[in-house]
Amino acid sequence: NSxxxxxxxxxxxxxxxxxxxxxxxxxxxxxxxxxxxxxxTIDFGLGATWTPNSNLVVVVHPLNYRISFxxxxxxxxxxxxxxxxxxxxxxxxxxxxxxxxxxWSSTLTAFIPYSDTKMMVTDLEGNAQEAGLEExxxxxxxxxxxWKGIGVGATFGFRNADFEVYEEWQKFxxxxxxxxx
Numbered sequence: 001n002s003x004x005x006x007x008x009x010x011x012x013x014x015x016x017x018x019x020x021x022x023x024x025x026x027x028x029x030x031x032x033x034x035x036x037x038x039x040x041t042i043d044f045g046l047g048a049t050w051t052p053n054s055n056l057v058v059v060v061h062p063l064n065y066r067i068s069f070x071x072x073x074x075x076x077x078x079x080x081x082x083x084x085x086x087x088x089x090x091x092x093x094x095x096x097x098x099x100x101x102x103x104w105s106s107t108l109t110a111f112i113p114y115s116d117t118k119m120m121v122t123d124l125e126g127n128a129q130e131a132g133l134e135e136x137x138x139x140x141x142x143x144x145x146x147w148k149g150i151g152v153g154a155t156f157g158f159r160n161a162d163f164e165v166y167e168e169w170q171k172f173x174x175x176x177x178x179x180x181x
Contacts, residue, residue: 006174007033012059014049024049026061026086037069039161041135043111045086059088066111068133082133084113100144103180107139135161143178153178 009029014022024047031040047061064086092105113133136159143153152175159170 007031012049017048020051022049022051023047024059024061026059026064026088028086031069040069041111041161042067043086047086055091055093057088057090059086061086064111066113066133080133082113082115084111084115084133086111102142102144105139105141107137109135109137111135133162135159137161143180145178145180149180151178151180152176 007029011027012024013026014024016022026043026045026047028043029040031037043064043066045061045064047059047063050058050060052058062085063083065081065083066086067081087108087110089108090105091107092103095102095104111134137157138159139155139157141153141155143151145151155174157172159172160168161170
């Protein structure tokens with residue numbers, strides 16, 4: 001089972017407390033266009049954001065509410081919510097390779113629930129099982145511009161999300177067009 005499309009929409013709002021630290025709020029949705037919220041997650045969180053330099057943004061939200069949606073073929077189709085900590089680190093850097101500008105970005109996200117909330121889902125063999133709501137995702141993207149902001153990008157990632165009932169660690173890649181303003 002795989003999906004060919006990934007939709008991640010996030011919005012981060014902050015109020016600067018110091019030059020590098022801000023109180024922040026984050027809203028994020030992670031799903032597929034074809035299988036909208038089957039599986040997927042929606043997060044709302046409050047906490048702090050640290051920007052030690054122009055390349056790195058670290059978000060730590062100890063007050064986060066996550067709603068997790070299992071795959072549609074699960075026994076319990078209803079979603080489950082949990083309060084926990086949301087962590088996100090985004091790193092971006094421009095590199096020169098053979099005289100060409102290459103953009104590299106890396107994103108690490110995690111959700112750690114404070115309670116042991118479980119939901120019933122069906123695994124790939126059709127067996128019912130309990131799944132937790134914790135999640136860890138790490139994405140790395142390389143992209144370069146070919147002509148007037150249009151370019152090519154490649155992403156490689158790892159993901160572990162128990163409620164999605166895939167193998168323990170998912171590995172995936174994507175190759176596609178990019179556009180930079």
